[in-house]
Amino acid sequence: MSEVKLKDALDALKSTGVRITPQRHAILEYMIHSTTHPTADDIYRALEKTFPNMSVATVYNNLRVFRKAGLVKELTYGDSSSRFDFVTNDHYHIICNDCGKIVDFHYPGLDEVEHLASHVTGFQVDYHRLEIYGTCQGCLGKTAKAQ
Amino acid sequence: MSEVKLKDALDALKSTGVRITPQRHAILEYMIHSTTHPTADDIYRALEKTFPNMSVATVYNNLRVFRKAGLVKELTYGDSSSRFDFVTNDHYHIICNDCGKIVDFHYPGLDEVEHLASHVTGFQVDYHRLEIYGTCQGCLGKTAKAQ
DNA sequence: TACACTGTTTGTAACGATTACAATGTAAGA
DNA sequence: TCTTACATTGTAATCGTTACAAACAGTGTA
Numbered sequence: 001m002s003e004v005k006l007k008d009a010l011d012a013l014k015s016t017g018v019r020i021t022p023q024r025h026a027i028l029e030y031m032i033h034s035t036t037h038p039t040a041d042d043i044y045r046a047l048e049k050t051f052p053n054m055s056v057a058t059v060y061n062n063l064r065v066f067r068k069a070g071l072v073k074e075l076t077y078g079d080s081s082s083r084f085d086f087v088t089n090d091h092y093h094i095i096c097n098d099c100g101k102i103v104d105f106h107y108p109g110l111d112e113v114e115h116l117a118s119h120v121t122g123f124q125v126d127y128h129r130l131e132i133y134g135t136c137q138g139c140l141g142k143t144a145k146a147q
Numbered sequence: 148m149s150e151v152k153l154k155d156a157l158d159a160l161k162s163t164g165v166r167i168t169p170q171r172h173a174i175l176e177y178m179i180h181s182t183t184h185p186t187a188d189d190i191y192r193a194l195e196k197t198f199p200n201m202s203v204a205t206v207y208n209n210l211r212v213f214r215k216a217g218l219v220k221e222l223t224y225g226d227s228s229s230r231f232d233f234v235t236n237d238h239y240h241i242i243c244n245d246c247g248k249i250v251d252f253h254y255p256g257l258d259e260v261e262h263l264a265s266h267v268t269g270f271q272v273d274y275h276r277l278e279i280y281g282t283c284q285g286c287l288g289k290t291a292k293a294q
Numbered sequence: 295t296a297c298a299c300t301g302t303t304t305g306t307a308a309c310g311a312t313t314a315c316a317a318t319g320t321a322a323g324a
Numbered sequence: 325t326c327t328t329a330c331a332t333t334g335t336a337a338t339c340g341t342t343a344c345a346a347a348c349a350g351t352g353t354a
Contacts, residue, residue, distance in 0.1 A: 017330095018330095019320095019321075019322095019329095019330065019331070021320090021321095021331065021332080023331085023332075024331090039311090040311080040312085041311085053332085053333070054332080054333080055332065055333045055334060055335095056311095056312090056333095056334095057312090057313080057314090057332075057333065057334075057335090058331080058332055058333070060311095060312065060313075061313095061331080061332080062331095074225060076223045076224060076225055077223060078221065078223055080309095080310065080311065080340095080341085081310085081311055081312090082311085082312090092260075092264070094264045094268050094270050094272070096270065097273065103268045103270070105263070105264050105267045105268055106267075107260055107263060107264070110257070110260075110277075113239075113254055113257075113277070113279070114279055116252070116254060117239070117241045117252050117254070117279045118281070120252045120253075121241050121250045121252055121283075122283070122284040123241050123243065123250070123279070123281040123282060123283050123284070124281050124282045124287055125241070125279055125280070125281040126244065126280050126281045126282070127279075127280050127281075128277065128278060128279040128280065129277070129278045129279075129280070130257075130260070130275065130276070130277045130278075131275060131276045131277075132260070132261055132264045132270070132272055132274075132275040132276075133272070133273050133274050133275065133276070134265070134270040134271050134272040134273045134274075135270060135271045135273070136268075136269070136270050137269040137270070140271055164301095165301090166300095166301065166302070166349095166350075166351095168302065168303080168349090170302085170303075171302095186340090187340080187341080188340085200303085200304075201303080201304080202303065202304045202305060202306095203304095203305095203340095203341090204303075204304065204305075204306090204341090204342080204343090205302080205303055205304070207340095207341065207342075208302080208303080208342095209302095227311095227312080227338095227339065227340065228339085228340055228341090229340085229341090295354100296353105296354090297352105297353085297354085298351105298352095298353085298354105299350100299351085299352090299353105300349100300350090300351090301348105301349090301350090301351105302347105302348075302349075302350100303346105303347085303348070303349090304345100304346085304347080304348090305344105305345095305346090305347100306343100306344090306345095307342105307343085307344085307345105308341105308342085308343075308344095309340105309341085309342075309343090310339105310340095310341090310342100311338105311339095311340090311341105312337105312338085312339090312340105313336105313337085313338075313339100314335100314336085314337075314338090315334105315335090315336085315337095316333105316334095316335095316336105317332105317333085317334090318331100318332080318333075318334105319330105319331080319332070319333090320329105320330085320331075320332090321328105321329095321330085321331095322327105322328090322329095322330105323326105323327090323328090323329105324325100324326085324327085324328105
């Protein structure tokens with residue numbers, strides 16, 4: 001099924017006049033198969049073996065291309081570096097404050113909040129972003145530690 | 148009323164054994180009166196006149212102190228730099244994609260989402276974060292421009 | 295009052311993520 | 325094949341943030 005996602009993504013790119021290069025193919029493929037919301041550097045290091053000459057700049061360039069095409073979302077958390085997430089269906093993230101793990105979960109959507117916000121502020125609403133923070137089961141097992 | 152907020156904040160700090168310095172007083176005061184969700188640099192430049200010798204490091208140090216004391220929230224958006232928000236009541240932000248303006252709005256809370264997320268993922272939930280993106284009325288007035 | 299202790303500020307250097315830029319490479323069309 | 329436009333690469337530069345060491349208070353105690 002991820003083959004379908006990849007094909008769809010490539011088609012979407014092609015239709016906007018973006019050239020499909022081996023690097024772009026590889027980055028997209030990696031992001032689709034990844035479950036870990038990788039940073040640009042994660043992607044770079046993962047593909048280093050296959051593309052020994054690839055530059056970090058290429059990763060950043062293409063992540064921007066994908067973002068503009070709506071294929072990829074950039075997640076800016078407190079960490080120093082952004083994480084990137086292949087856009088599939090509407091889903092939200094829950095993030096472990098202890099180990100940083102990010103898990104997806106689905107929720108019907110928050111149209112009501114958007115409507116209220118639009119009504120109160122006069123904004124024209126495009127989209128929203130929601131994250132939940134807590135502690136994952138793995139870290140709950142260990143003894144708590146003061147931050 | 149912002150006097151009360153300031154006093155409360157100072158009391159809260161004092162009670163946790165944090166010393167109240169003129170710089171800390173000024174930073175807190177600025178944040179409470181500010182409506183613009185300033186960056187560390189905004190704060191630094193605003194207080195430069197009053198404290199010609201103040202260091203950027205002091206601003207960062209104290210924002211971290213305030214954050215740990217729960218007085219201030221750090222907002223990491225796509226921009227390069229973090230923005231800081233004095234914590235009052237529960238409110239959310241709606242952000243203009245065009246001019247970057249951030250407006251607060253209130254909403255009853257999203258306990259239900261937290262519960263569902265906790266149930267599905269097994270996380271122990273601490274808090275969440277929600278932002279809505281769109282275009283503010285001012286920017287709607289101008290003609291739209293492709294990104 | 296003098297002293298020691300602890301937390302604070304300051305200045306600067308260092309770090310690390312991201313971007314800009316110029317040079318080189320490559321695909322597609324005429 | 326030639327041309328043109330887009331891609332990649334490598335590197336230097338930028339910029340927000342932090343680390344660190346030195347100078348500075350404020351507070352309590354003798």
